[in-house]
Amino acid sequence: MSKRTIVLAFSGGLDTSYALVSLKEQGWEVLTANIDTGGLHSGEADVVRKRAEELGSAGHFVIDAREELYSRVITYAVKANYLRNGGYPSCVGAERLVQAEKVVQAALDHNADAVAHGSTGAGADHVRYDSVIRALAPQMEIVTPIRDERLTREFERDFLLQHGFHTPDKVTTYSINEGLIGTSIGGKETYGSWDYLPEDAWTYTKSIADAPEDGIELILEFVKGEVISATTPDGTPIPGTGGDAKNYAILRSLNTLAAEHGVGRGIHMGSTMVGNLARVGFEAPGMLTLIAAHRELERLVLSNRQQATKAQLGNTYGDLLHEAVYYDPILDDFRAFLDSSQSRVTGAVRIKLIKGNIIPLGSRSPYSLLDAATRQGVVYGYGSSLWSGDQARAFAHMYAIPGAIAKNAGPQEI
Template structure:
C-alpha cells in the first residue's frame, strides 16, 4: 500500500524542519514547497533545498511568487498607504495569501491528500493558511503539528538533535520570517511589552548609530500610484533597478539601500484576530520609504476629502487583508476605489534617508493642486487675486459664527 502524500509549506526554519521529520516518521510521503516571496537571497534557495533533503523530503519545490505578490498585494498596500495601527506594514502576514495559494496548487498538481504548515496556534498565520486551503481545496486535509501539539521551540530543537539534525542557535531563540514587504522577528523580548530586541536579533538593518552621517537623497517616480523609478538626484538609477528589472525591483533595492541608513526597524503591538495582544519586531525599510513618498505625492494632487476618505477605506482594506479575509468580494470594491483614487497620483518625490528617518524634501506633478492655485494667483501666506480683503474679512466673520454660538451657550 502506497504512503499518503502531503505537501508541506517549508521555509527551512525550526518549525517546518520539525514538521517535516515528524510527518515523515508518522508515515507520510512528504513533499516540501518553498514559496519565494522575497525572502530568498543568493544561495539561500539551495540551502533550503539541502535542508529539506537532509530531513527526508521526497521531493522539493521552489516556487517564485514575487511578481504575483507585488502585483496583487504590495501595489495596493502602497496605494492604500497601509500601516497596521498606523505603523506596521503587515510584513509577511499579507504575503501568506500568495504563499498558501501556491502550496495548495502544488498539492493539487502532485495528487496530495493533505497540506501541512508550521504555524503555531498562538498567532494569525495558521488562520491565514487555513482560510486559503478551505476556500480553494476543501477536500485536502490540513495537518499542523506545531499548532496541534503545542510545542515549544526548545522541544523542537531537542527532537531534531536527537535524530542527528543540528539547528542554529538564532533560529531557536527567534522566529524570523522574511519577504519583500519586510521581516518579522519574534522571540523572548517580544513576549512582553517592555523589552526591546537586542542588536544581534535584527537581520539586515543598520542601527541608527552605525548609519552614515550624511544620508542619501533619492527621487522616486510614480505613475498612477505605482512606483516606476528610483534614482539618485543626479539621475542615476539605484542599483538593482532599471528597464529590464522585475516589477518588484525598486522595493527590493530600497530594502537594501534604506536598511543601510537605519530605516525600517520597529516593534508592532496590536490585537490579533482572536482579540489578544501580540508584539513582534519588524524590519521594512523599502515599504516604509515607498509609503512615505507616496503619501507625500498624494498630499500634492488629491483633495482633502479624497485623502480623508482614502485613509479610512485604505485602512479597512489593509486590515481585512491582514486578517485573512482574502476572498470576500468587498476587497474587489476596495481595490476599484483605490485604483480610481490614483488617477492623478503621478509625479516625483524627492526624499532623504538619514539616520533611520525618511524625510520628504519636495514633490512635483503635472496634477499639482498647489501649482494650479498659484496659476490663479493664490499663494499661501502671501496673497490672492481671487478675493479681496473685504471678502476675506466676510468669510472669516461667517466662519466664526457657529463656534461663537456654541461657546455662548455655556
C-alpha cells in the same frame, strides 16, 4: 498500501523542519514547497533545498511568487498607504495569501491527500493558511503539528537533535520570516511589552549609530500610484534597478539601500484576529520609504476629502487583508476604489534617508493642486487675486458663527 502524500509549506526554519521529520515519522510521504516571496537571496534556495532533502523530503520544489505578490498585494498596500495600527506594514503577514495559494496549487498538482504548515496556534498565520486551503481545496486535510501539539521551540530543537539534525542557536531563539514587504522577528523580548530586541536579533538593517552621517537623497517617480523609478538626484538609478524588468526590483533595492541608512526597524504591538495582544519586531526599510514618498505625493494632488476618505477605506482594506479576509468580494470593491483614487497620483518625490529617518524634501506633479492655485493667483501666506479683503473678512465672520453660538449657549456639564 501506498503512503499518503502531504505537501508541506517549507521555509527551512525550526517549525517547518520539525514538521517535516515528524510527518515522515507518522508515515506520510512529504513533499516540500518553498514559496519565494522575496526572502530567498543568492544561494538561499539551494540551502533550503538541501535542508529539506537532509530531513527526508520525498520531493522539493521552489515556486517564485514575487511578481504575483507585488502586483496583487504590495501595489495596493502602497496605494492604500497601509500601516497596521499606524506603524506596521504587515510585513510577512500580508504575503501569506500568495504563499498559501501556491502551496495549495502544488498539492493539487501532485494529487496530494493533505496540506501541512508550520504555524503555531498563538499567532495569525494558521488562520491565514487555513482560510486559503478551505476556500481553494475544501477536500484537503489540513495537518498542523506545531499548532496541534502546542510545542515550544526548545522542544522542537531537542527533537531534531535527537534525530541527528542540528539547529542554529539564533533559529531557536528567534522566529524570523523575510519577504519583499519586510522581515518579522519574534523572540523572548517580544513576548512582553517592555524589552527591545538586541542588536544581534536584527537581520539586515544597520543601527542608527552605525548608519552613515550624511545620508542619501533619492527621487522616486510614480505613475498612477505605482513607483516606476528610484534614482539619485543626478538621474542615476539606484543599485539593482537599472535595466531590471521585474516590477518588484525597486522595492527589493530600496530594502537594501534604506537598510544601510538605519531605516525600517520597529516593534509593532496590536490585537490579533483571534483577540490576543501580540508584539513583533520588524524590518521594512523599502516599504516604509515607498509609503512615505507616496503619501507625500498624494498630499500634493488629492483633495482633503479624497485623502480623508481614502485613509479610512485604505486602512479597512489593509486590515481585512492582514486578517485573512481574502476572498470576500468587498476586497474587489476596495481595490476598484484605490485604483480610481490614483488617477492623478503621478509625479516625483524627493526624499532623504538619514540615520533611520525618511524625510520628504519636495514633490512635483502635472496635477499639482498647489501649482493650480498659484496659476490663479493664490499663494498661501502671501495673498490671493481670487477674493478681496472684504470677501475674506466676510468668510471669516460667517465661519466663526457656529462656534460662537455654541460657546455662548452655556457651559457643558460633565
